Amino acid sequence: MRQDRPVGELLREWRHRRKLSQLDLAIQADVSARHVSFVETGRTIPSRSMVIHLAEHLGVPLRERNRLLVAAGHAPVYRERPLADPDLAAAREAVEQVLRGHEPFPALAVDSRWNLLLANAAAEVFLDGVDAALLEPPVNMMRLGLHPGGFAPRVRNLAQVRGFLVPRLARQVARTGDPELSALLEEVRQYGEEAGPVADAPTDIALPIRIEHRGRELCFFSTITTFGAAFDVTLEEIAVEAYFPADEQTARHLRKGVQ
Missing domain, CATH: 1.10.260.40 (lambda repressor-like DNA-binding domains)
Structure with a gap:
């Protein structure tokens, strides 16, 4: 602390x-x-x-x-509760509805430190076959995506993905000053060489990721949605990352269901 x-x-x-x-x-x-x-x-x-x-x-x-x-000697005014708190049941259901509504394509919700909060069934594309130690709570999606024991070995354009995610995490550290994010940044920088940074536009809303899954190469782009909450830390920090098929082959494969 x-x-x-x-x-x-x-x-x-x-x-x-x-x-x-x-x-x-x-x-x-x-x-x-x-x-x-x-x-x-x-x-x-x-x-x-x-x-x-x-x-x-x-x-x-x-x-x-x-x-x-x-x-300054004052009491905190912004509440912070786990998403499982009964008082946040309606908010949790809303997030779950967003995730379910995105199926058969992957979607997941993370907090401000990239810890996984919720995921839909299609997110198994990313979780399948990773080192069990990385799935011990809290599951950190930044670590899972870049760690050699995560799904990084299955990402066909890993250099491009690293070139997007690592600078993005660095900007987040600079913006928030969060020491846990700073430690995460130092950790993921040890996993491999960084490619040149990917330009913010248009990839901030369309990051391509090519991932092998059970003998097939799937291609996605991702978007991130955040929810503003004036008086609740937990709700302010939730981000939903939704993955969309970047080609018809990926869309057709996911609509049929992974065998």
Whole structure:
């Protein structure tokens, strides 16, 4: 667990991460630059509403907003519960419905650290035959996709996939400052050489992946859907990755069902 640091130091770190000056933040948040300076240097302890206000303008994730609040001496305001919590039953059912509705094509839901939350039956394309140790909870899909014991050996365009995923994870680390993601990034970088980064557009919404499955080569592109939730950490961090057939052969094979 990270050591607690003063709220001003944490806010300054987020401001630097967003490449904003104190004046930039002050203008965006409609507060004085002097007040921003006093908060960052610890001369002023911000109120709960001010912490939330500045965090909103800095685009701080809900999990980290709670950390800012605690550092300022306030109670967290954003709830975090496991997806299996009874209070999230309706949300879980909604995600499950999205996954089922995508069949016979693969779809899965992950959290912000790429841990698998839910998957439809067709996602077996990726889980089949991987090292059992990698399927011990929590199953991490970034690790599973790039680890030599995962499904990486079955990916025919692995260099291209690595060239997309590793820089994407690096950007996520830079954006969030999450130490667990940082450790994951260092880990996956040990699995193989990185190809040149894949351009953000158009592959951010159409990453091709060619994977061998039971003697056939299947080709997919993927899209990611996130759900905004103003007051719930768990729901804010859910992402649904849906895989679509990139050719008619793949579509026909999956519609018939994997034998």
